[in-house]
Amino acid sequence: MVTYITLDSTITGVGKYAYDIYNLMKPDSSIIQIIFNRKYIDNNYRNPVLGTKYPVLNYFLSGIVYRDIIRKVNSMEGIVHITSQTIKPVFSARNLVVTVHDIMASQENIKADSIEESLKKIYMNRYLKAYMNYENIITVSNKVKSEILETFNVDGNRIAVIPPHVPEYFYHLDNKVKLREKLGLPLDKILILSVSSAQPRKNLGMVKKVVERLGNGYALVRIGPAVGNSITYNNVDQATINEIYNACDLLYFPTLMEGFGYPVVEAFKTGLPVVSSDIDIIREVSSGAAMLVDPENLQENIRAIKRIMEDKDSLIEKGYNVSRKYSAHNVREKLVNYYNGIMDYSQ
Incomplete structure (x- = not known):
């Protein structure tokens, strides 16, 4: 049995990862959502572990506020998988695994835009350094693994690269007009x-x-906060998200930095051509199936979006092929082999 620990709601990237991986590994899995900040309460979790209504108290007094759940988790005989490096490292169960999605908190070129974000970065960096002492570390990409090895004194044999999977609710639908x-x-x-x-x-x-x-x-169609005059969706269910992808003509994802880049592979699976950033992580994840641009060159971005509609058929086919790497079957098999290398996780 593997127990997943998460703080986030499923509308965040790391929260989505936690919930998806838990569902992927059923029936040999369970999940615990610990609420440090009540804005992350999620209807997908029936019995979240609530702290006080003050996030600062929850973080600084974690050992007291969450004493019972910490004791419960630490007594577990199975695998305990901490699903993000942003979770405060308060657990000491026998078979601990942590997923490190990125090491942005340790990178000097990532600037915080507020005092709150500056403090958060300081603590996230402390958590990250603590997790570097774990024997069992998963990263979501080779790029993140290489960044860890460049930044920390870590044995590379303790780090496994297992990407997220694209959930089954992402798939191609016909008839954009009806959608x-x-x-x-x-x-x-x-x-x-x-x-x-x-x-x-x-x-x-x-x-x-x-x-x-x-x-x-x-x-512009946005899933997330509005941008300009965008048609904006928030808090929509999985079926609707898939319909939104399928109703659009292309995905535009000019990110400056990622640990993985979920929207790219989600677009591949739904049959959308992709314009994204010519950076290491997107090159790795897209494997030649996206049109990549300098994310800070305005004219290059405009030209790519105009041009992609002419080249979309070949890119869509390549994207479908790449998405198979992130299928539920392939990722589940990797996880099962990994967990069994630690212990017989089905016990």
Whole structure:
């Protein structure tokens, strides 16, 4: 049995990873959501472990506030998988695993834009350093593993690269016209899909500039915070997310930095061509199936979006092929082999 530990709701990238991997490994899995901040309460979790209503108290007094659940987890005989390096390292169960999605908290070129974010970065870096002492570390990409090895004194044999899977609710649907009518999307425009948080590294300023310069023949569809005059969706269910992907014409993802880049492979599986950033992680994840650009070159981004509609058929086919690497079967097999290397996790 493997028990997953998460803090986040499923609307965040790391929260989605936790919930997806838990479902992937059923029936030999369980999941515990610990609420440090009540904005992350999620209806997918029936019995979250609540702290006080003050996040600061929950973080600084974790050993007291969460004493009972810490004792329970630490007494578990099976595998305990901490699903993100952003979780405070308060557990000492026998068979601990941690997933490190990125090491941005330790990178000097990632600037915090507020005092709160600066403090958060300090603590996230402390957590990250603590997790580097774990015997069992999973990263989601070779790029993150190489960054860990460059930054920390860690034995590479303790780090396994196991990417996330693309859940089964992402798949191709026919008839964009019907989907657009159902969703209330314009029928006479090229729809550019943008999926992300509003973090500075998501480069939403570039998204806004590009769409404004493309003109009236294009419209921006956002899953996440609004950008300019975008058609914006938040808190939608899985089926609707899949319909939104399928109703659009391309994914535009000009990120400056990622640990993985979920939207790229989700777009591949739904049959969307992708314009994204020519950076190491996107090159790794897309494997030649996306049109890559300098994410800070406005004219290059505009040209790519115009051109991709001409080359979309070959890119869509390549994307489908790449998405198979991230299938539930392939990723589950890797996880089972990994867990069994630690212990017989089915016990």
